[in-house]
Amino acid sequence: MTNILVTGGTGPLGREVVARLIARNHRVRILTHHTSPAKSEGVVAAPGDLLTGAGLAAALDGMEIVMHLASDSHQALGTDVGGTRNLLAAAATSARPPHIIYISIVGVDRSSMPYYVAKNAAEALIAASGLPWSILRATQFHGFIASRLQSLGVDTQSEVAVPMGVRVQSIDVGEVAERLVALAELGPLSHIAVMGGPQALDLATMATTYLRVRRPGQAVQVHAEPSQSALFDAWRSGSILAPEHAFGAITWEEYLTTTTASAR
Numbered sequence: 001m002t003n004i005l006v007t008g009g010t011g012p013l014g015r016e017v018v019a020r021l022i023a024r025n026h027r028v029r030i031l032t033h034h035t036s037p038a039k040s041e042g043v044v045a046a047p048g049d050l051l052t053g054a055g056l057a058a059a060l061d062g063m064e065i066v067m068h069l070a071s072d073s074h075q076a077l078g079t080d081v082g083g084t085r086n087l088l089a090a091a092a093t094s095a096r097p098p099h100i101i102y103i104s105i106v107g108v109d110r111s112s113m114p115y116y117v118a119k120n121a122a123e124a125l126i127a128a129s130g131l132p133w134s135i136l137r138a139t140q141f142h143g144f145i146a147s148r149l150q151s152l153g154v155d156t157q158s159e160v161a162v163p164m165g166v167r168v169q170s171i172d173v174g175e176v177a178e179r180l181v182a183l184a185e186l187g188p189l190s191h192i193a194v195m196g197g198p199q200a201l202d203l204a205t206m207a208t209t210y211l212r213v214r215r216p217g218q219a220v221q222v223h224a225e226p227s228q229s230a231l232f233d234a235w236r237s238g239s240i241l242a243p244e245h246a247f248g249a250i251t252w253e254e255y256l257t258t259t260t261a262s263a264r
């Protein structure tokens with residue numbers, strides 16, 4: 001049984017990680033800047049804010065591992081870079097410095113998109129911190145891709161325009177959580193591990209599969225169009241793919257099939 005602080009424990013990945021840590025009898029504390037966080041049974045919430053550093057010393061007290069999952073893509077320089085710096089500074093003063101495990105994204109070292117540059121900078125801070133560390137870079141979560149397609153109208157429109165030439169190797173968030181828990185139990189890697197989903201698919205194919213599973217029998221046109229979005233432009237380069245690390249087993253279609261009932 002290990003004392004583990006999870007930052008971002010209330011997010012989609014954090015909830016999966018926390019559930020698995022509890023199931024494996026670890027003592028889990030989550031850092032949260034919400035006043036009333038939705039948290040699992042058996043989890044202690046530690047109020048704190050990475051951005052300001054408030055509450056970090058108390059949250060870290062007695063922790064052997066920090067699973068650092070918190071992020072804010074809208075203020076990544078503050079939360080992901082400054083917040084990681086604050087977290088590391090507080091952890092460095094612990095009597096027994098904790099193992100820092102950080103979740104990053106495949107391709108952050110090959111993109112000029114500000115969010116990815118910030119994640120890459122946070123990786124560098126951790127690797128240079130002098131604390132025991134492990135980093136896992138994962139590809140996009142299936143649920144994240146579903147939300148991107150939803151913002152393009154897959155749930156509502158009769159014609160859906162999808163950015164042209166974008167391939168994604170999405171992965172099940174539970175499989176990423178399992179790998180993070182395994183890293184916690186293994187001990188510090190001192191290097192960056194990589195994990196991708198089982199297939200690299202173009203977004204138009206993903207949209208077509210989404211419609212077949214989630215809107216069966218409805219005639220919806222999908223067409224690929226050039227797009228100006230910074231995110232999709234970054235993805236189009238192919239730097240977000242990790243074909244040699246296709247360790248995820250749950251496919252996009254399996255994810256859609258198993259989550260369709262709860263999506264309705």
Ligand SMILES: NC(=O)c1ccc[n+]([C@@H]2O[C@H](COP(=O)([O-])OP(=O)(O)OC[C@H]3O[C@@H](n4cnc5c(N)ncnc54)[C@H](OP(=O)(O)O)[C@@H]3O)[C@@H](O)[C@H]2O)c1
Nearest residue numbers: 008010011012013032033049050051069070071140141144
């Ligand atoms: N989404 C993907 O496809 C993907 C792929 C690979 C890697 N990742 C990485 O996986 C991690 C988790 O992503 P996610 O999508 O599951 O979660 P998320 O929506 O990015 O949110 C993570 C959490 O960050 C916490 N947070 C934000 N600002 C904070 C602050 N100032 N102080 C303390 N906590 C703060 C929030 O917790 P509270 O509101 O409780 O404070 C929130 O629950 C991120 O680091 C992301 O970069 C994501």
